[in-house]
Amino acid sequence: MKSWLILLGGFIVWTVHFFGLYLIAEFAPSATLVIALTILCIIADLWLLRWLRAMACSEAFAQWRRSVGMAGAVLSLLAVLWQGLPVMLA
Amino acid sequence: MRSETGFDPYLYQRFPTQEERPPEEEEGLRRIWCAPKGWEYLTVVNNNYVGIFYLGTAFLFFLLAGVLALLMRVQLAAPLMEVLPQATYNQVFTMHGTVMMFLFAVPMVEAAGVLLLPQMLAARDLPFPRLSAYAFWAYAVGGLAFFASLFVGLAPDGGWFMYPPYTSKAYSPGINADFWLLGIGFIEISAIAGAIEIIVGVLRTRAPGMSLDKMPIFAWAMLVFAVMIIIAFPSVILATLLLEIERAFNWSFFDAARGGDPVLWQHLFWFFGHPEVYIIFLPAAGMMSMIIPTVARTELVGYRLIVLAMIATGFISFGVWAHHMFTVGLPPMTTGFFSAASMAVSLPAGIQVFSWIATLAIGRPRFNAPGLFVLGSIVIFVTGGLTGVMVALVPFDWQAHDTYFIVAHLHYVLIGGMVFPLFAAMYYWIPMVSSRAMSERLAKWVFGLMFTGMNVAFMPMHLAGLMGMPRRVYTYLPGSGWDMLNLISTVGAFLFAFGVLLFLIDLARNFRMAPGGGNAGNVYGAGSLEWLPTELYSTRSIPVVKSREPLWDDPKISDDVEQGRYFLPRSATGLRETIVTSPLLAEPQYVQIMPGPSVWPLVAAIFTAFFFLALTVQAYMFGLASGVITVMAMLRWLSETDRPIAQDEVDIGAGIMVPTYMTGPRSHGWWAMVILMIVMAMISAMAMFGLAFLWSNQPGFWTPPASLGGGIPIALGYGLVVAAAVSCRWLHRMGKNWAVAPVLLAGLAAPLLTWLDIRMWSAVLAPDASGQGAAVFAILSLQGTVAAIGVLFAAYLGWRSLRGLITPTGNSTLDLACLFIGYCGAQGLVGTIFTRAVGA
Structure with missing residues (x-):
């Protein structure tokens, strides 16, 4: 389970953010909620990156797993910021 | 990285083995994985x-x-x-x-x-x-x-x-x-x-x-x-x-x-x-x-x-x-x-x-x-x-x-x-x-x-x-x-x-089909394993993989595989089999016995198609009969699986012993059942989304839902179904054979609970009255369908139990039935509360 969390962590954060945004827009439209959720997800991505950076990896698979996880977290960070922009700029 | 399953990776160094393999091993593989003839196709x-x-x-x-x-x-x-x-x-x-x-x-x-x-x-x-x-x-x-x-x-x-x-x-x-x-x-x-x-x-x-x-x-x-x-x-x-x-x-x-x-x-x-x-x-x-x-x-x-x-x-x-x-x-x-x-x-x-x-x-x-x-x-x-x-x-x-x-x-x-x-x-x-x-x-x-x-x-x-x-x-x-x-x-x-x-x-x-070997070969010089020499049983032996392009990195691998110098160079049980490995590091866990040719998948498939087509042309009796035949064919095909194996453990090569049977979360059947439950959970979640969507977009048509208080006994009943499924599995592993009984009862109780819920909702709302009614009764109907499948599981489990095919170590069917019936209870519990909560 830990390996899957490392590999998919960033994308899980993105999923929470995206579907959170959709539910807010559909059922309770509020810019404040959107911004709060975006900040929470950015913090989650940053925490994930810090955790993965600090993780000791001596073997090939563990290194590979960490590098995919970190790239996923970076991609997620960009996507969360990108998708928060329409509301933040409005 | 530590081993994922306790398997010692140094054992891989025993491969490729050096001794000659007896020629009858390959003959055995050919016999077990033989080509079909005539109608056998x-x-x-x-x-x-x-x-x-x-x-x-x-x-x-x-x-x-x-x-x-x-x-x-x-x-x-x-x-x-x-x-x-x-x-x-x-x-x-x-x-x-x-x-x-x-x-x-x-x-x-x-x-x-x-x-x-x-x-x-x-x-x-x-x-x-x-x-x-x-x-x-x-x-x-x-x-x-x-x-x-x-x-x-x-x-x-x-x-x-x-x-x-x-x-x-x-x-x-x-x-x-x-x-x-x-x-x-x-x-x-x-x-x-x-x-x-x-x-x-x-x-x-x-x-x-x-x-x-x-x-x-x-x-x-x-x-x-x-x-x-x-x-x-x-x-x-x-x-x-x-x-x-x-x-x-x-x-x-x-x-x-x-x-x-x-x-x-x-x-x-x-x-x-x-x-x-x-x-x-x-x-x-x-x-x-x-x-x-x-x-x-x-x-x-x-x-x-x-x-x-x-x-x-x-x-x-x-x-x-x-x-x-x-x-x-x-x-x-x-x-x-x-x-x-x-x-x-x-x-x-x-x-x-x-x-x-x-x-x-x-x-x-x-x-x-x-x-x-x-x-x-x-x-x-x-x-x-x-x-x-x-x-x-x-x-x-x-x-x-x-x-x-x-x-x-x-x-x-x-x-x-x-x-x-x-x-x-x-x-x-x-x-x-x-x-x-x-x-x-x-x-x-x-x-x-x-x-x-x-x-x-x-x-x-x-x-x-x-x-x-x-x-x-x-x-x-x-x-x-x-x-x-x-x-x-x-x-x-x-x-x-x-x-x-x-x-x-x-x-x-x-194009000249060559499923039994004799193909044109690796004409483009690729490096991945599908280009190893194969027969109907796939490769003669299953290699240890050390890189992404094994054929490029180890020029001898094709020959070694062909000579049976890796895993499973013969059929260890005399049946069709493959090695099941762990999901992350692919460490050998057990040998899976694979089912052979059967007419039942074909029968089930034909009648599945007839079922849907009969409903389309409104031939409902024919559709019902097709549905029943489909279910019977599937049960017949299942009945030939999960059988006792003579050997508890077999040598899969170089003296490495693994079990021939696995149950619980490490078994492939458990994984398949979990995936099936995800499918059902997604259908249910989408139906609940539909109800919430209609409530959000059509509030003018909303009537007060059935009371939450009235639904609590039903929700508790579903909770008991979950508890029975979980405890049954646990008790059976402790050698209590009677533990099959509670899960059978739970399987039968779930449709009863759904029926009670439908009765309760019918007093408040009709399915053709509004979008709300339609969505609520759709959720209930889905729950009824899952409960009906749970009854089938319970009946199948009871049949196998009566025939002595469920034992404390050979209990994969029990595990899967418990898993499904437990899921049925969980879906019912969530649905009962959700339908009452939306618009309350």
Whole structure:
């Protein structure tokens, strides 16, 4: 389970953010909620990156797993910021 | 990294073994995995046959849908043509889209997985061969019957996305729409069955040592593809069920005048429909990533980035469905998010394209048949991707929506992203299954005609669309400026068709099926395991994998594998078997006994198709009988599995002993059941979303729901069902055989609880009274269906228990029954509370 969390962590954060945004827009439209959720997800991505950076990896698979996880977290960070922009700029 | 299962990785150093293997071992393998004769071809379950049958049938549907496309192009070649009447044209374009998406694209890539994955992973077969056979036959029988509706004028005519209210009973009173709604039911079942097979196969039957970072990129693509099917298809299953119920019983899910909402259909459909594009694209991209390194004679650039991109595509593609609905009038905030996500999804696709270009740039590419098709694919797909970014911009989409610009865009994406890679794959892998490779000389003509034809056909459609030509019109007036563009498109379509025809001629000349060896061999010099010498049992022995291109890195591996110097050089139990490995590091865990040929998957598949088709033509008694026969056939096929094995442990090579039976979360059956439960949970979650959506959008039709207090005893009852299922499994492991009884009772209690809930709701609301009533009773009906399946599980468990087939160590059936009945209780619990909470 830990390996899957490392590999998919960033994308899980993105999923929470995206579907959170959709539910807010559909059922309770509020810019404040959107911004709060975006900040929470950015913090989650940053925490994930810090955790993965600090993780000791001596073997090939563990290194590979960490590098995919970190790239996923970076991609997620960009996507969360990108998708928060329409509301933040409005 | 520590061992995942306690297996000592130093044991791999015992391979390749040095001693000679007795010759009778190979004879034994040949006998156990023997080729079918005569009628036995109908009962075959081996992936070498089922995969080819599957591919052939899917390609047949490609040709049939292609003929429909040509008919449309002839009709549109000039203004006011009268080749097809308007009503027939509507059926033809609906069937073209439906057949291409449901009967060609998804089954084709699934078929490629069934055929290639066991070889790439060096498994004897996929873990549920009978499920593969069932998936194929359900698709083939049902698909052909569905297509035949065109010949009697009953084919669906509402477009491949079947929007209500146009497809409601009021505007589509015939059974054409029902053919679509029920006709694709068996395709959905077939796709999900295939996806379960692929997920468990990729994660649990890889060759020892093939950790996730050494997995072939095609296997990664198929894994993400199958997970996406599991998440996306439930949405369209639910949507088709709801629309069919609305048409048959007048429940108003999508009728705005009675508290339904047609936009709900669009949400449900596109939650499936957009990921569907990536469901088709990802396996094709996986094929590209396998072919390009071979063509370029170098390693793939950015393996880990491509894996990342595939996973990212899998996730982000679920956040773009509403970009098909920008003109519907969504809230501005929603539009903004979906527009942003639609642009973001181009990032992972871009990563893959740049990796392919970089691999070609640093290698020494050969522009042979697969090489030409991958290049063509990159050019066409990138063009389609760029217009995709254009339509992700909301103001542009408002202009281009429902015009031929979209037709051009989607064909560039799908032909570049799937059809060209598929042709590259056919040229590339046909030598693996045929004794003769395809002609390189003819292939250049095929490529030239298809590439030119594709661009001549679809490039002008961008212009026609920007000039205002709408989609789905059967004709147009002269002088609109579209005449020449349409004529050019028609010429292009025929050029493309000539290319395909030439390919067929080449196929007929050169393809000679060689499932028992004697194939043309590794003609392109690839490095992955599917190019090891194989017979019907796959490779003679299963190698230890130490890199991503084992054939490049270890020139002796083919010979060692052939000499039986690796794992499982013989049948350890005298039965069909493969090694089940751990999901991350692929450490050997146990030997799985695989079922052999059987007629029951075929019988179940035929009657599954009859069931749906009988409902379509309203032959309800025949439908009921077909359903019963389907269930009986499945139980019969199951009854031959999960049998006691004489040996508890066997030597799988070099003195390494593993068990022959596994139960609980480490077993492959448990994994399959969990995936099935995810499918059911997604259907249920989508139904609950539907209820919440209607409450949010149609508050004027809402009545106070049944009381939460009244629902608490029912919820508690469901909680007891869960508790019984969990405790039964635990007690049985402690040797308490009587523990089967509580789970049997729980299985029988669940439908009773659903019936009580229905009674309670009936006092408050009728299903045909409003959207709320329809949605609540749909949730209850789904719960009733799950409970009925739970009863079947309980009955099957009771039968096996009475026959003494359930023991404290041999209790896989018990585990799976407990898992399902526990799930049934959990779904009931959530549904009982949720339906009362919305709008309370």
